[in-house]
Amino acid sequence: MNIPLQFALVLLFSVGMCWPALAQEEGPKGAIRRYFDNVLGDSGDPSAPKFINYPTLAFSPETNWEVGVSSLYVYSANRNVDNRLSELKAFTFYTLENQYGLWLDHALYTDENKWFFYGRARYQRFPLFFYGVGRDSPAEVQSVIDGEYMLFRERALRETLPSLYVGLELDFQRLSRVQYARTHSDPGQGVPSIGAEGSRNLGVGIGVLYDNIHNAMNPREGLYSEWAFLSYGSGTGSDFDFTSYISDSRVYLPVKENTVFAAQLYGQFTRGQAPFNMLSLMGGESLMRGYYLGRYRDKNLIAGQVEYRILPFSFSKRIGASVFMAAGQVYGEDRSFQWQQFLPTGGAGLRILIFPDKDIYTRIDVAFTSEGSGVYFHIGEAF
Numbered sequence: 479m480n481i482p483l484q485f486a487l488v489l490l491f492s493v494g495m496c497w498p499a500l501a502q503e504e505g506p507k508g509a510i511r512r513y514f515d516n517v518l519g520d521s522g523d524p525s526a527p528k529f530i531n532y533p534t535l536a537f538s539p540e541t542n543w544e545v546g547v548s549s550l551y552v553y554s555a556n557r558n559v560d561n562r563l564s565e566l567k568a569f570t571f572y573t574l575e576n577q578y579g580l581w582l583d584h585a586l587y588t589d590e591n592k593w594f595f596y597g598r599a600r601y602q603r604f605p606l607f608f609y610g611v612g613r614d615s616p617a618e619v620q621s622v623i624d625g626e627y628m629l630f631r632e633r634a635l636r637e638t639l640p641s642l643y644v645g646l647e648l649d650f651q652r653l654s655r656v657q658y659a660r661t662h663s664d665p666g667q668g669v670p671s672i673g674a675e676g677s678r679n680l681g682v683g684i685g686v687l688y689d690n691i692h693n694a695m696n697p698r699e700g701l702y703s704e705w706a707f708l709s710y711g712s713g714t715g716s717d718f719d720f721t722s723y724i725s726d727s728r729v730y731l732p733v734k735e736n737t738v739f740a741a742q743l744y745g746q747f748t749r750g751q752a753p754f755n756m757l758s759l760m761g762g763e764s765l766m767r768g769y770y771l772g773r774y775r776d777k778n779l780i781a782g783q784v785e786y787r788i789l790p791f792s793f794s795k796r797i798g799a800s801v802f803m804a805a806g807q808v809y810g811e812d813r814s815f816q817w818q819q820f821l822p823t824g825g826a827g828l829r830i831l832i833f834p835d836k837d838i839y840t841r842i843d844v845a846f847t848s849e850g851s852g853v854y855f856h857i858g859e860a861f
Contacts, residue, residue, distance in 0.1 A: 524835045527553035546571030550857055552836055555589045562587040563693045563836060577604045585694055594643050597632035608670065612776050612813050617849055620668035625656040625676060633685050641690040649681040649708055653755050673753025679716040681708035695838050695858035698738050703727040720750030728861055738787045742861045748777040758808055764860045766806050768823040768845030768852045774808045781806025789829055789839060798829035798839065823847045
């Protein structure tokens, strides 16, 4: 991903979208200033919603050039700042290899934080790198899997005690129209043993969440702990029978003014026969940064990370930074958990305050692993 080019296009596209309406009134300099004041400046009304949309541009060997548009909308229910901050995100993309996708994410609180709706939806035709199953999977890609992927995950949770939420969870995932571009020299290798031709699975279950964090996009103090149980089987129309248990706990401690120590411990455990695309996946832009999401996969995953954030520096109103470290491992029936098998990763990042009213930063992170590095550009903290 070309981060400097992407960031420049964000600014240029945004200015271009509002230019015709503003230029006639104020001239070029006034139009630019007014736009950045409206989008990135302090509005003087902390209760006012905020909205931004911007283009993205990326390149990778499996996709060629990728162009897309991202949007973010944040608000407090009834414009009451005592309510927790809600967010809606959208991202759509298209590549020169005729690959495309639409992502929708949301974390919504009702008035007085009584209900919490948290979920995501994905529809995409996009290549998937398959390295194999288990922590001993080779560094070389075993096959590139192309297909149509659909995901819908939703949690509807009700506050039962202060900051304690209980409710139902739903997870639907479908992988169809699967095609393989095998890269392994042996034609018999590189094909998943379970779910190789795709599958459709629907899981229903129960979720319990303790959450006393006011701003999930930039937590400065508090505790988040989610526990979920999901059952997939023929009774729900699933192609495979398995259960998934998820534990995700995070703590945020203010160290001194404008600094935060954050820690996360995550576990995902599977029982039964799950298809390869629904195993526990290690990597991605949030946990175990630096590894491709799915570089390692197996029935079980345990991972943790710590991060020290300065938001912002004492000499700046908008610029901050972070350093982070993480470790994780996957394991299954043939590969038991072992303390010495944790894989490390770490890195640092830059933070730029874009919504002062909402205390929301853009992050640019660089992470390093024994196999390479990764660069990530997102609005909001990784966890």
